[in-house]
Amino acid sequence: MMLENTLHTVVDRKQSFVKDEFLVKAGHDFKKLYVIHSGALKTSITTHEGKEQINGFYLPGDIVGFDGIASQKYSNNISALTNTLVCELDYDELMVLVSKNPPLLKMVLNLLSLDIINYQKLMICYSQKKADERLAAFIYSLYFRYAQRGHSSLNIKLSMSRHDIANFLGLTIETVSRIFTRLQELDILSVKGKYIHIKDINKLTKIANEL
Amino acid sequence: MMLENTLHTVVDRKQSFVKDEFLVKAGHDFKKLYVIHSGALKTSITTHEGKEQINGFYLPGDIVGFDGIASQKYSNNISALTNTLVCELDYDELMVLVSKNPPLLKMVLNLLSLDIINYQKLMICYSQKKADERLAAFIYSLYFRYAQRGHSSLNIKLSMSRHDIANFLGLTIETVSRIFTRLQELDILSVKGKYIHIKDINKLTKIANEL
DNA sequence: CGCCCCATTGAAGGGTTTCAATTATCGTGG
């Protein structure tokens, strides 16, 4: 991600987190953004009933934490799906740089705008896609995001559990499981635990209803 | 909204749109943000199958169009629910002002961040709320948003049709209609066409699962 | 006033959840 390169001389505090460790908890004071160097993160909120609701999975290159800007409190929990190395960006320092550097400002605004578009797409996904379409879209999005990062491969290792996938997609683990087997019967995927091989990406995108 | 006051000397091109008129269509070049002065807007995308999917309703004071920043193309259609008066903000001009005016920068970033939080909440709504919870949350959000603007009233006039509500909530118009009658039977609402009276806001928030 | 569109209501069908039981996988300690 360009932002990291632009800033690496200035803000370069790498920090590592182990699986299931929290980087931040919702409600805490907003200070930093996190650029993922390696590993994977998830963001979640805790509902009034105390249940977790995952609202994002993040891969190397992604920046996490924009939700905290408005209220200066993080609105999400951020935790590590696996051992993860992140680069911390101090928001106030970033603001100082941004105000002196219009291209950087543009970049930051683009990232925020991308985040908005990302959530808009997810909204659509939830509001009109059926369970199999959601899961197909989810698998495809992982494939696509790895490909964007130069790791184009039909083999994907899921860094999250079935429980996390179901939670994120607004389904139950049973439904996710059933759809995985269905997609295997259709010769679209082959699934072995956390390892997924995409056997027919055309059919996958067709089911996912994405171009 | 403060932003409008801050800028009204510089960017003050008011423009009016009639009911069902499009301010922008998805895919067109991004140039302006729209601050709603009076009336109401909706944003929507057109799916691959050509169906409309509404992803937001906007009231006076709201700013619409942030989704276009990243790609410099609007990702949503924006259209008027009723006759609507908006103030147009030229994005490039705004950027010039922003880079000279740190408090303004902060304000803009806050607005983007708020948009993100808004969509995150909607995501949660879709992914884990049932139909009656969604509709209750929708009605409550209208009440709340009007209250934020100083128009605290238990009487709400819906500016959108049942069809639009159903589309936005990812339900069918029949389901929306049935839930409206159910909420009346529970003495929570009284519904007469586009006019809604909230008879028991506590029960409403309880069903909506919002504090 | 009548037409058309919007909203409401009813019954049947499909998809997802829930509950329950079984199987697989992973980490740990013997």
Added chain:
DNA sequence: CCACGATAATTGAAACCCTTCAATGGGGCG
């Protein structure tokens, strides 16, 4: 290295919620 327990994942059957299809009722505008 294998055995074991605990956790995760799969599979089945019944219940439930929402959709779909169909018909009726109501309200606004010419």
